[in-house]
Amino acid sequence: MNEQRYAHILKGTAIGLWEWNILTKEVIFSEEWAKVLGYTPDEISHTENLWEALCHPEDYEKSQHLLESHLSGESSFYESEVRMRHKDGRYIWVKDQGKVVSWKDGKPEWMTGFHKETTQAKIDAEIKRTFIDQAPGAIAMFDTELNYLAASKQWIIDYNLPEDIEGQNHYDLFDIPERWKEIHRRCLAGEIHQAEEDEFFDRTGNPFYLRWQVKPWYRGDKIGGLLMQTSNLTTFKKLQIERLRQSRFQETVFNAIDVGIVACNEKKELTYFNKTSREWHGLPSEPVPASQLSEYYSLYQADAKTLLAEKDIPLLKVLEGQQLNEDEIIVIKIKDKDRFVRVTGNQLFDEKDRMIGAVVAMHDITEIIKSTKEKNLSDTTFKSSFENAPIGMALVSPEGDWIQINQQVSEILGYTEEDFRSFSLKDIIYPDDLEIDSVFLNQLLQGKKDNYQIEKRYFHKNGGIVHAILSVSVVRGDQNAPLFLIKQITDITNQRKYETDLHKALELTKNQNERLMNFSHIVSHNLRSHSGNLSMLVNFLKEELKGDQAELVEMLGSASAQLTETIEHLTEVTELQRNEDEVLKPVRLKEYLKFTENTLKAIIKENNIRFIDDTDSDILIHAIPAYLESILLNFTTNAIKYRSVDTDSYVKFETQKLKNEIILSISDNGLGIDLNKHGEKLFGMYNTFHEHADSRGIGLFITKNQIEAMGAEVRVASKVGKGTTFEIRFPYEEKI
C-alpha cells in the first residue's frame, strides 16, 4: 500500500527521489531518478543490488562508509558524490544525499533522499584545480578555515610541502605569526593585501624576499576562502644586492684613486665624474655640448697653449673608436695651474655588446714631469761641472771601482782614462797613505760621516810622487745605502815643494840666527868684560906712567874706549831682537816730540837749529814708547849732526793722516845723502855716508829696526846739498 502511494508521489516529482527500507531492503525510485542515469523507470528494476551494480567500484566502498556513518548516527545526513554507469556505458558523476526518516524498534527503517548529476560541476572544479595546480607561479587556494583546496606545483616546491596537500590546514603546516593571521582575517572579510617586496626569514634564519598577494575568492556572492599568491624574489634580490655592492665598491675605488675618471654616453653627453675629476672641474650645472668641452674644461694640447679641437678630446676619440697614443698627454688648466695629464680610455658596451659610451682615466703627471725636468737639469749641471772642474773628480763605487773620471785626474796622475780601467785607485796610492784612507772610507761607508779630506800621495805614471788633497763625499740612496763616492783630487805637489823649500830656508835662517845670537852673546858678555878689564888696566897705567909713555897710554886708553863703545853698539843691535815681545800702545806723538826737544835742548841751541813741530796735536800712534823715543832722538841728532853749515838749519816734523796709516815726515835742509850711491846701504850696519867726526853708522840701522818692530816702515828722500826727508808710515786704526 504504502509502496503504491510513494510510487505515485515519486513519479510526479522532477527530482531523482529515492526511498529505501533499510530493514526490508525495499527500494523505490522516481522516474526522474532513472532518467539521470539514462533509463526509463521500466528499464530498471527496483532490486536490492541495483545501486551497487551501477556505482563505480572505486567509489562504492567510500559511499558505503559514508552511509554507515549516517545510519549509526555519526552524521546528521548522508552525502556522497560517486561515479555511476550511464545507460550509454559511460560513468557520470552523481551526488547522492539522504536522511533516515523513520525508525522501528530503535533502528532506522526508512531513509529517503535524491540524487542528481554533478559531472559538469565536477569537471569545472577539476579544471579549476588543474588551473591552480599548473599555475606557473606559487598560488594556493584555501577555504575559510585555511584548509588547502589546491596549491600550485611552484607553491609546493617553494614551501617544501607534500604533494597531497589538499584538505590540510595552513596553520598546522606553518607556524604562522599573528600579523599574518590578522591579514587572513581581514582578507576573509573582503580586503585584499599585497606587498611588492617583503623580507622573510626561513627556519635557518636566512633571509628571503617575496612579492605576495592575499585576497578572498567568492562562491556566488559569498566568500569561499582565500587565494594566496607569492613570487620568490630572493635570487633577484640577491643579484640586486650583489650589484649594489659592486657598484659601491667601484665608486669607492674610483673616488679613492688620484686619477680623474670621466664617462660619456653615445650622444657625447658627460655622464660620470669621479671624485678627482669633480675636484678638477666641479660639476656642470647643465650639459655642455661637445663643441664647447675644451673651452669649458680648459683642455689644452701638451704645449699648454692650444685649446684642444673637439676631434682631439681623448674621451671623444675613444668614443669614436680611435686608439689613444701610448702617451696621450693633454694639459688641463686648473685654477690657473697647468696640470699635465696622461689619458687612457675605453669604449663602454651594454649586455648586448652595443656601444653605449666611453670612459677615460686621466693620470696627473705634473709632478713627474717637473721632477724629470729637474733631474735632467741637475744631471746636465753635474755633468758639465764634473767635466770642466779645475780639479780632478772621479765617481767611484763603494767597492772602489771607477765609474767616471774627468780629464783633470788624468792630467794630475798622468794616466789615460784607458789606463785607469785596468787598475783601481788603490794601486797607485803611496803605501804609507793606504791605511789612513781606508779608516776614513770605512767611517764614510758606515754612515758615521758624509765626507772627509786628507792629504795623500799618489804615484804618477812617470814614477814621481804626486801630493794631493783628496776630498771624498758619499752620495746615498734609499735606506742611506751608499750609491757612489765623489772623489776630488787637488794637486798640491808644487805647493808641497815650495813648502819644503821654505821650510829649509827657514831652518837655515834659524840656524844662522842662532849662531848670530851666540856671537852676540860672546860679544856682549865676554868681549865686553875683556874690554872692561882693558880700560881698567889702562887707567892704572895712566896713574903710574908719565912723559912720552903717558902719551902712549893716553892713546891706548882712547883705543880701549872706542872698542868698548863699538861693543856697546853691537850689543844694542842684538838687544833689538830680544825685545820683540814689547807691547804696542797708543801714544800722543806731540808729547814725544816735546820730550825730544827738551832732551836735545842744549845741542839744538848750541848749533842754532830750528826745531819745527808742525804735527797735528791730536795724532795718536801705535808705538813702543822706548823705541819711539829713541827713533825721534836719533833722527833729530842726525839732522843736527849733518846740518849744512852754510844755511839756516832746521828740522821739521809733519804728519799726514791717510785712510789706513799715519805718515810722520822728518825733513831737514842739511847735507843730504847721495841715494844713487848709498841708497841700498843707507840703513845698513856700520855704513856712514859723511866724513864727519861723530858718524858711526850704527844709528840708522837700529832706528830702522825699531820702526819695523812697531809694524811701521821708513822711506827716505834726499838730495845732496838740499836736505833729507824721512817718512815713517805707522799703521793706523780708527779705534785708537
Added chain:
Amino acid sequence: MKKKFNTVCLIDDDPIFIFGASRLMKQAAFCNSLIVYNNGKEALDQLKPIMASGDLEKVPDLILLDLNMPILDGWGFLDAFITFTPPKPIEVYIVTSSVSNHDKQKAKKYADAVKEYVIKPITPVKLKEIIERE
C-alpha cells in the same frame, strides 16, 4: 884713614878684574878686609859657616857679585842667598860686564837683596858713590 866697610866679599872668576877691583878698593879705602870667591858655589859654601858662627866681624857688609861664572853663576847664588837670614844686613851689588836689558830686568826681581846693577869696568867714581851712599 878710616875704612868705610869692615868686610867686603867679591865673587868673580876673572883674575884681572879681581886684581883691578882690589887695587881700586885699596886706593879708595873701601874696606878693612876683602874675601874673594871664584864662583857662586864656593861663596855659598864659605859664607854659610861664617854666618852661622855669629862672628859679626867676619860676616861681610857688602857683596860684589858677578853674574857670569862657572859652576854656579850669580843668579844661582842669589836664589840661595835670599833664603838666608843673615845675622846683620848684607848689601849685594851686581857687578857685571853684561849690558843686556834682560839681565837688568831680571836683577829687579831680586830688589830686596840687590842694591844696584853696576856695569864693569868698575871705576873709582863708582866706589866713592857706594861709600857715600852707605
